[in-house]
Amino acid sequence: MTPAEPLPGEDPRPATVIVGRDSNLSARLAKRAPAPTLISAREFSSEGFRRQLPAGPFSLVLNNFQAATRLDDVRNPESFVQVSLGVTASILGSLADYDVRKIIYTSSASVYGDNTSCREDDRLMADSLHSSLKVANESLVRSAGRRHGIDTTIVRLFNMYGGDDNFSLIAKIIDAARLGTPLRVANRGNAVRDFIHVDDVVDVYEVLLDRRDIPVVNVATGFGTSVRSILDAVRREGYELEIESVRRREIDVSIADVTVLSGLVDVGRFGRVVEHVLESIRR
Incomplete structure (x- = not known):
């Protein structure tokens, strides 16, 4: 995979809608993304969220998933799956009504399972409910992007702090x-583990918001x-x-194998x- 060209067109920096209001990453990204709107995943269960979306073009960052503090709580499997996967499906199902220029989905290194190479084109080896639902979300996002002609990037995020x-x-x-x-x-x-600071993650997301044809990228230090x-x-x-x-x-x-990422940012810093x-x- 090689670095891609910046997004073309008259709107090089469209607004940014970030789903997952309570996310540490969302809060940091909202301070630096162009014209940000933070929306809670819970708000997508009602029509109220439509009033918050920009009238013009925007990029969509999906940071929604089950809260990190509750990843081991499967006492209510239906609720777990709804929060982790159903919300993504609901969001993607409404894309035809909006001018979405870019989708970034925050996935996880857990999709590699017990695979020490961790390359983006490796076969995924999800071995838990958490990682399996991340894989399912990745598939949903790719399918929606193809169906609506929207450029998508799957970010496989390693251990953020x-x-x-x-x-x-x-x-x-x-x-x-x-x-x-x-x-x-x-x-x-x-x-x-491969530990990466949230501010370095935000640096990467800022670049990805303006790039095309980066289907999957590990975000980590290597x-x-x-x-x-x-x-x-x-x-x-x-x-x-x-x-x-x-x-x-x-x-x-x-x-992480950071070959793809190194074509986008200076990983050494x-x-x-x-x-x-x-x-x-x-x-």
Whole structure:
């Protein structure tokens, strides 16, 4: 895949509609996207959302999914699927009524499953309800884009941290060091992950809003960091950590292939998670 040309036409920077009002990424993107409108996914269950959409052309960013704090809560499967997939279907079903120039769907690295190469053209290996629904959303978005002639980009986002995040493992490590709260870590922290700061993610989205023909892109650093190495760095700074290690099934290594992304932005300037953690603790 090669870098694409900017969107042509008289409206190089159409307005931006961002679905997923409570998302950390949505809030940060709304500060920098052109003419942003933030809409809660819940609002799409009524006709009221139509009054919020721009009359002219706009780009559509779909950050809607089950809340991160409830990904393991499947006591009501019908509600889980409705929030995670049904809302996307409802939104896409209304596209014919609007001048949508671009769709970006925020998917997840989880769709790769236990695949250490994590290339955009790899066969997907979803192995959970969460990842399977992400794959289904990707398919819905692609199909709707083809049907309506709308350029679409699937973003496979790796482990995001920073901003107003208070849920990720990175946020919990910072709290554990600053507040002395206990920290539960899976499998002694041996998992290696590709961590990316939310502001670097927003930089990528700004570029994607103005580009065509990027069907799928990993958004990550291409650099792996083990959870244990982060904990070790915190301890070297003199902070005590009360760690409870629990055995849990998880993917050992998840690092993005960033070949496509490197054709769009300078991946080398992205922040490093260990530096972020230490700077946050010192504040």
